[in-house]
Amino acid sequence: MWPSRLLFGASRFDLRHLVVLAGLAILLLVPIVGDAYVMRVASRIVVLAMIAISLDILLGYGGLISFGHAMFLGSGGYVVGVLAFFGFQNGFIAYPAAIILSVILAGIVGYLVLRTVGVYFIMITLAFAQMLYYVANGVQIGEDYGGDEGLPLSERNPLFGLLDFGDPAIFHYFTVVILGVILYGSYRLVNSRFGRVIQACRDNERRVKSLGYNTFRYRLAVFMISGGIAGLAGALHMNLQKFVSPDELHWIISGDLLIMVIVGGANSLIGPIIGTAVFVLLEEVISNLTEHWMAIFGPLLLIVVFFGRQGIYGLIRPKADDG
Amino acid sequence: MSGPVLKVEGLTKRFGALIANEDIDLEVIPGELHAVIGPNGAGKTTFVSQLAGELPPNQGRIFFDGQDITSLPVHTRALRGLARSYQITSVIPSFTALDNVALAAQAADGHSYRFWRPARSVSGLNDKAANALDEIGLGARKDVLASNMSHGEHRQLEIAMALATDPKLILLDEPAAGMGPAATEGMIEYLRSLKGRFSILLIEHDMDVVFSLADRISVLVSGRRIATDAPDNIRQNAEVRRAYLGDKADSLVRHRTDG
Ligand SMILES: Nc1ncnc2c1ncn2[C@@H]1O[C@H](COP(=O)(O)OP(=O)(O)OP(=O)(O)O)[C@@H](O)[C@H]1O
């Protein structure tokens, strides 16, 4: 039984299955065949893919173009960092705390931004993320920490010693499992009754209201779910780097996340993962060649967008499929 | 014992200096098909939008099922049983016809904060949606994306959606707008089959449709309701003929002598 069947149902084996299975195989093999650098890059892809998926739930499924999603990369990371600073290292505390606080943050921000639509929504999510960026820059913790220095993590949050995260391979496998859980959970979410309402709002919010749905509440709920997933990704990102800084919240990161989703293929769950992999790999490869790697990436982005609104995933997805 | 399902008192809507609805009183009796006619720009859509809650009135009250709903939001009115269809087609383009109607059925069913089970596997919603589509003649097209359907099919889908919310009163804003003669005929027959099962407020331009279907007709001219009566009396109403029908009055007379 192919694990890809969990995502595509009993449909015939096609390119999508191949891509998912190949990607999974690569992620599982990296710790065996790759060196420390390669593994770091792979783990980074896995962790950022989680937040890309969470962004696509908003953007591709909810029609909500958030230009401030990096705020959750920051919130998850800072929760872990601040807890560690005060001596709370346990992962069973740190990860849930990162999720819960990110959901709360999303609830507050969502409550304020979801009253706007279209360009205003884009601008106001951007404004909120930038506000938090300056807060992170300004708030000093203790004498040597916080502010533009950021926060360190002396060791990865242990899960009662169940897993030895000192070994980067084990941490890598841990993130792959979490990505799998997020992917499957998101697949159930977007196809559920709730997901149906969310997607209908994307197409025609006015009609959904007139059928009897309080669309604001559904959108707030999806914003919070997305924020929670992104917050978990932020916590893992912090654990991967053992460091968080205000740079994580910068609008450029929010923009990068949007690019990952759109290049990979919005309105699909595999697309954002592909987009993240392509983005991170190009960043690594091209930025070694030239500092102005965006000058090469920019035209590549244009090509993808020209070839179809569906992104890279649109090229391998069978026609007339909405799974 | 049952009062009117809809009661409107003194409804007034201004757009700047333009008075789109002026002091409109109107009642819909349970089970009746009440038509609202009037020339272009008379304020018919404005009226419906206030009933549905999309436009706030400047003055006046709206009672639905005996309760004042004037300040309730759109979705609350819908949940209480006030459904509408739009003059300009309003469906979910990326959904299939079945999913469009199932979305409507799901609204009435509640339980939309369910995050795990695939919505498409809920047979109760699917069955209800499939029935609604069968009834309106779209049964064979249920798996077609709404974005790939024709204008006429959109008009039908629009109404199937409104009906799937289990309404007490349906507001239909020109359901046959832009349909060809044959399709209009089908729509009329369908609306006739709804008579008695729902209370209906029908906005319509087409006189044939109105006079063959309505139990009562209200006439709106320049934002004011100038008459409400049975079809035959409306035909003979001098004020209606003078103010609204004008050049169309002849066709009405002909219509009457035909029938
Ligand atoms: N949002 C608005 N802002 C300003 N004026 C409006 C608005 N909506 C409608 N109007 C004006 O109000 C008047 C009534 O419009 P309405 O759409 O209600 O007419 P109608 O009877 O539905 O016409 P039709 O038969 O063409 O559908 C028109 O003069 C229209 O231009």
Ligand SMILES: [Mg+2]
């Ligand atoms: Mg109109």
